[in-house]
Amino acid sequence: MDKSDVEGTAQGGSEEKEPSGKQKGGVARAEKLSPERRSAIAKEAAEARWKDRPVSSNQHMPKALPDFVGVLKIAGVNIPCAVIEGPNGIQRVITEHGITQAILGTRSGASKRLKKAAQESGTLLPLFLAPRQLTPFIDEALLDGPLAPIDYLDGDRVVRGYDASVLPAVCKVWLKAREAGALQAQQLAKAQKAEILTTALAELGIVALVDEATGYEKVRPQNALQAYLEMVISRELASWVKRFPDEFYENIYRLKGWPWPGMGKNRYSVVGKYTRSLVYERLGPGILKELEEKSPRTDNGRRRNKLHQWLTGDVGHPMLSQHLHSLIVLQRLALSNGAGWTKFVNMVDQTLPKRGNTLELPLPDPTE
Numbered sequence: 001m002d003k004s005d006v007e008g009t010a011q012g013g014s015e016e017k018e019p020s021g022k023q024k025g026g027v028a029r030a031e032k033l034s035p036e037r038r039s040a041i042a043k044e045a046a047e048a049r050w051k052d053r054p055v056s057s058n059q060h061m062p063k064a065l066p067d068f069v070g071v072l073k074i075a076g077v078n079i080p081c082a083v084i085e086g087p088n089g090i091q092r093v094i095t096e097h098g099i100t101q102a103i104l105g106t107r108s109g110a111s112k113r114l115k116k117a118a119q120e121s122g123t124l125l126p127l128f129l130a131p132r133q134l135t136p137f138i139d140e141a142l143l144d145g146p147l148a149p150i151d152y153l154d155g156d157r158v159v160r161g162y163d164a165s166v167l168p169a170v171c172k173v174w175l176k177a178r179e180a181g182a183l184q185a186q187q188l189a190k191a192q193k194a195e196i197l198t199t200a201l202a203e204l205g206i207v208a209l210v211d212e213a214t215g216y217e218k219v220r221p222q223n224a225l226q227a228y229l230e231m232v233i234s235r236e237l238a239s240w241v242k243r244f245p246d247e248f249y250e251n252i253y254r255l256k257g258w259p260w261p262g263m264g265k266n267r268y269s270v271v272g273k274y275t276r277s278l279v280y281e282r283l284g285p286g287i288l289k290e291l292e293e294k295s296p297r298t299d300n301g302r303r304r305n306k307l308h309q310w311l312t313g314d315v316g317h318p319m320l321s322q323h324l325h326s327l328i329v330l331q332r333l334a335l336s337n338g339a340g341w342t343k344f345v346n347m348v349d350q351t352l353p354k355r356g357n358t359l360e361l362p363l364p365d366p367t368e
Contacts, residue, residue, distance in 0.1 A: 016162055062086025062152040069154060073226060074197065077102045081164065084152045085283035093150055096126050102197065103128045103190055126162075128170055133183055137176040156222060171198045181300055204229050243308045243320055244275075251331035255341045278327055280307060281354045283319060295308065326352060 011083070054108035068083035072094065079098030084091050104127060110271035126147070129138060138147075152159055183191055187336050209229055211217040239360040246263050252274055253260045291307040311317050330351065334344040 002092075002111065007053075007257070037119075043219075059086075061158070062088075062091070062150065064152055064154040070097070072100055074229065080159075082154060082159075082161070084150070084153070084161075086150075086152065091150070092164040093152065094164050094167060096149070096160045096162060099162065099167060100127045101165070101172065102191055105172070129173060131187060133187065134173055134177050136182070137173045137180070140171070145169075146359070168198060168201055171201075179298065179300070181302065185266060200229055243306075243324075245328065247328055248324060248331070251328065251335065253334055255331065255339075255344050257340070261304065277354075278348060279323060281321070282325060282352050284350075323352070 013222065062084040063086070064082040065083050069080055072079040077098070079102055080095045080097070082093055084093055095281045097355070126149070129147070146163050146169045150161045152161060171194035174183075175198065178188065178191040188281075196331045206226060208217070208225060209218055249263070249267065249271065250260050252271060258268070276288070280291065288307075291310050294310045295303045295307060297303055306319075308320055311320055327348065330347050331344065332342075334347060339347075
């Protein structure tokens, strides 16, 4: 049975395309090589690409200007940053470790294996772009531009950094991969972080431009932009709070007699239709139509946002929470009585009927 992205569920990865032409010939030649020889060739290719990147002698390294070293605080993550002076003049840089923390979170054994695999394949990509699902979305302009590493001196310490423009560029790669349906289920949360960062940085950028154009930047309180950034991110995170309890989906599987794969696995595509029928078609008249208009499907059939993200915090979210609670109570009741899916749906139809798209007008009672 097909699996795909559904409301409140995870997306699966895309299928690998069969190689053709020269690519097919390259694969055939590679299969004849020993693992050691393939690794050596990949290493040579990586070294050739990165041979001119800044390394080695500390004497000629760019240096952080002592009075312009700080920490950018984004969504609870500290990203060290600095203004450096080197052969290319003045540059604003952020550290590799900070970007990794912002996108991937804590560096795990899995992330380190990703970096090793990237090095062996000849890409030498940083951890925050190491997953192979991202490779098709990384172009030469990015590799030779913002992704060119910058080793600089911060006091006596050598730091690996990147031009500050790399952060929105990296977020764009993650979002392109998600849009194409190329990410695995466990990678979707990282793409969501990238989306939140993109929104926050875009809003911050226009605020900074207005301040510069009006001259307000000269009297702006210190850390005012940092505080604004935190406010934007907090707002975006709040809109992404998980609304559908795991039990809701697990009970659907139990009522259908299907083995429950857990929340980390893709779910049957029909579960999306059940979610639509059980939840959105019953919230209130016209609600589903309005939500779908706000989040239309893209060319690949998926939506850019989950429908519940458009519900208001003061009315919509409490309404959804109450409705889901009622559904879960009915699920538990059906399961405790040994009822299957059909009887459960009948119970829902009787207690939580579909609302349609028309509001009922309060007509006067003819008997009064």
